[in-house]
Amino acid sequence: xxxxxxxxxxxxxxxxxxxxxxxxxxxxxxxxxxxxxxxxxxxxxxxxxxxxxxxxxxxxxxxxxxxxxxxxxxxxxxxxxxxxxxxxxxxx
Amino acid sequence: xxxxxxxxxxxxxxxxxxxxxxxxxxxxxxxxxxxxxxxxxxxxxxxxxxxxxxxxxxxxxxxxxxxxxxxxxxxxxxxxxxxxxxxxxxxx
Amino acid sequence: xxxxxxxxxxxxxxxxxxxxxxxxxxxxxxxxxxxxxxxxxxxxxxxxxxxxxxxxxxxxxxxxxxxxxxxxxxxxxxxxxxxxxxxxxxxx
Amino acid sequence: xxxxxxxxxxxxxxxxxxxxxxxxxxxxxxxxxxxxxxxxxxxxxxxxxxxxxxxxxxxxxxxxxxxxxxxxxxxxxxxxxxxxxxxxxxxx
Numbered sequence: 160x161x162x163x164x165x166x167x168x169x170x171x172x173x174x175x176x177x178x179x180x181x182x183x184x185x186x187x188x189x190x191x192x193x194x195x196x197x198x199x200x201x202x203x204x205x206x207x208x209x210x211x212x213x214x215x216x217x218x219x220x221x222x223x224x225x226x227x228x229x230x231x232x233x234x235x236x237x238x239x240x241x242x243x244x245x246x247x248x249x250x251x
Numbered sequence: 252x253x254x255x256x257x258x259x260x261x262x263x264x265x266x267x268x269x270x271x272x273x274x275x276x277x278x279x280x281x282x283x284x285x286x287x288x289x290x291x292x293x294x295x296x297x298x299x300x301x302x303x304x305x306x307x308x309x310x311x312x313x314x315x316x317x318x319x320x321x322x323x324x325x326x327x328x329x330x331x332x333x334x335x336x337x338x339x340x341x342x343x
Numbered sequence: 344x345x346x347x348x349x350x351x352x353x354x355x356x357x358x359x360x361x362x363x364x365x366x367x368x369x370x371x372x373x374x375x376x377x378x379x380x381x382x383x384x385x386x387x388x389x390x391x392x393x394x395x396x397x398x399x400x401x402x403x404x405x406x407x408x409x410x411x412x413x414x415x416x417x418x419x420x421x422x423x424x425x426x427x428x429x430x431x432x433x434x435x
Numbered sequence: 436x437x438x439x440x441x442x443x444x445x446x447x448x449x450x451x452x453x454x455x456x457x458x459x460x461x462x463x464x465x466x467x468x469x470x471x472x473x474x475x476x477x478x479x480x481x482x483x484x485x486x487x488x489x490x491x492x493x494x495x496x497x498x499x500x501x502x503x504x505x506x507x508x509x510x511x512x513x514x515x516x517x518x519x520x521x522x523x524x525x526x527x
Contacts (some may be wrong), residue, residue: 168486182527200480216252231328249476261445291430325419356500415511417509419510
């Protein structure tokens with residue numbers, strides 16, 4: 160099932176700057192081969208729902224392995240059967 | 252990796268009442284064997300992250316199969332390595 | 344305009360435990376006189392939209408004044424004109 | 436208090452296409468004089484927290500007045516005291 164998504168990962172317990180972890184999270188999402196568009200409040204994604212979820216799981220595994228003790232992630236998922244879901248189709 | 256989560260599914264294009272779809276979504280989450288606690292703005296979950304994501308995918312598959320043309324889902328995921336994550340541990 | 348809401352405040356830069364700040368945030372929401380129901384992923388609220396937003400602003404002011412350097416807050420707002428919105432009405 | 440924000444309004448009960456309402460919501464946010472950047476999963480905002488909340492309230496008032504019976508809105512708010520919050524500062 161194809162989906163559009165938004166992912167924002169907030170590392171907790173790494174200090175007030177979370178730039179390094181946000182950069183790593185975005186890199187892991189890009190490596191997943193998804194259409195990934197960074198913006199100020201997350202990364203927009205387009206791809207198979209299964210791949211989106213797998214990529215988010217890898218973000219959690221990666222950031223924890225690299226030292227972040229706690230992660231709070233906020234995800235938006237959009238699916239539809241009347242037409243092919245796409246990020247471009249959500250802009251007007 | 253164990254996680255806490257919140258899932259809220261919003262069906263679009265089924266009319267102003269979404270009660271039937273919300274009830275179905277909650278039932279699918281319960282069938283997944285996750286600790287699932289319904290509240291007014293979603294269902295809180297506790298379980299393996301892989302199982303949480305699989306259950307949410309089944310919610311989308313089920314609601315689309317039963318006629319909802321479009322779904323917008325909002326998910327919160329919490330993981331941590333310093334202690335076992337649990338819903339009970341997030342209350343004070 | 345009456346609204347239902349969910350508010351979750353995540354303090355960044357206070358360490359891996361955020362319990363003190365979450366407790367304070369909930370207390371400030373209660374002091375606002377709103378119907379406030381704590382759950383594992385936030386506080387559900389019911390009241391005038393203006394009062395909900397004012398209460399959330401006070402949460403930010405209070406937590407910053409008490410030392411939290413950075414706050415990320417996630418809010419859900421529900422309004423409707425076909426019937427009176429209520430937290431109870433969102434359960435089935 | 437200066438804030439960064441993201442706002443996504445989902446109209447319920449207007450049919451499967453929500454393009455007209457999303458366009459109106461974005462227009463109302465622009466009229467508020469906030470730095471407003473549209474993306475596929477919402478509009479990013481930068482401005483005084485009070486102005487952000489006032490603009491979102493106007494979105495609800497406008498869309499209801501123009502016929503949407505039900506709205507579900509998802510908001511992210513970021514504030515910080517260690518430096519001036521800005522949308523540009525959240526990109527790397």
